[in-house]
Amino acid sequence: MGALDGKVAIVTGGASGIGKAIVEAFVREGARVIVGDVDAAGIGRLIGELGHNQVDGAEVDVRDEAAVERMVGQAVRRFGRLDIAVNNAGVGGFAPIQAYPLEEWDRVVGISLTGTFLCIKHEAARMMAQGKGGSIINIASLNAIQPAEGFAAYCAAKAGVAMLTKVAALELGRHGIRVNAIGPGLIHTPATAPMTAVPGLEAAFIAETALGRAGEPEDVAGLALxxxxDASSLMTGQTLYIDGGASLKKYPELFSFVGAAGSGAG
Known part of the structure; x- marks a missing residue:
């Protein structure tokens, strides 16, 4: 018997990296999952791996409120209900603040923060209509509390996700809906690959952790599970940092690795 038997979940950004690991963990524990992502091919591959009886896909840009609403409706049409939502879709960017392009700021904040808000809005409405509570999990970041050079938009967005989590938990608790967040440190994913490819940068990250290693998507998936x-039935409004102890130290000085005018991924 799995920990999520009979449950239905949505995972945004679910076609790769942390999101994919969460989808796989949820399916192993008995859940049926809607994978929301802009990567239609990645969704298709994941459905092929896990089976269409357990997984369905929604091609969605989380900045599009109508598309988010359709995704939530798809969970109900396909699997009958919605019990769990993991709002994982997010992007990073890199530029010094005095030269940060407005369109890039809008992209990062729009996907990482506004998209999370839109997902919570429609997921919560569905859970409230069902009247049986639920669990909403937002993927924040170590950068919600630890600043990093060049990451003005990403740090601001993820700090916003952590506070949005608290407000949502405060409002939705009366409906039996729990809202928590996960703050990963450096995790090996396709999104972080350009950054870890910079010579010496991953070693600098690892030197600033207590445990002396980066994380893997499965580390985050275990916490999401x-x-x-129900093992976390009394927990709400919390951001749990899974960072190898990086929050106990400091972020590497990124400009010394890539230059204030360089480019990279968050």
């Missing part, structure tokens, strides 16, 4: 399950 806990927050989705």
């Amino acid at each position: 806990y927050l989705a399950s």
Whole structure:
């Protein structure tokens, strides 16, 4: 018997990296999952791996409110209900603040923060209509509390996700809906690959952790599974940092690796 038997979940950004690992963990524990992503081919591959009886896909840009609403409706049409939502879709960017392009700021904040808000809005409405509570999990970041050079938009967006999590938990608790967040440190994913490819940068990150290693998507998936399950039934409004102890130290000085005019991924 799995920890999520009979449950239905949505995972945005679910076609790769952390999101994909969460989808796989949820399916192993008995859940049926809607994978929301802009990567239609990645969704298709994941459905092929896990089976259409357990997984369905929604091609969605989380900045598009109508598309988010359709995704939530698809969960209900396909699997009958919605119990769990993991709002993982997010992007990074890199530029010094005095030269940060407005369109890039809008992209990062729009996907990482506004998109999370839109997902919570429609997921919560569905859970409230069902009247049986639920668990919403937002993927924040170590950068919600630890500043990083060049990451003005990303740090601001993820700090916003952490506070949005608290407000949502405060409002939705009366409906039996728990809202928590996960703050990963450096995790090996396709999104972080350009950054870890910079010579010496991953070693600098690891030197600033207590445990002396970066994380893997499965590390985050294990925590998401806990927050989705009844094992965490008294927990809400929390951001749990899974960073190898990086929050105990400091972020590497990124400009010394890539230059204030360089480019990279968050």
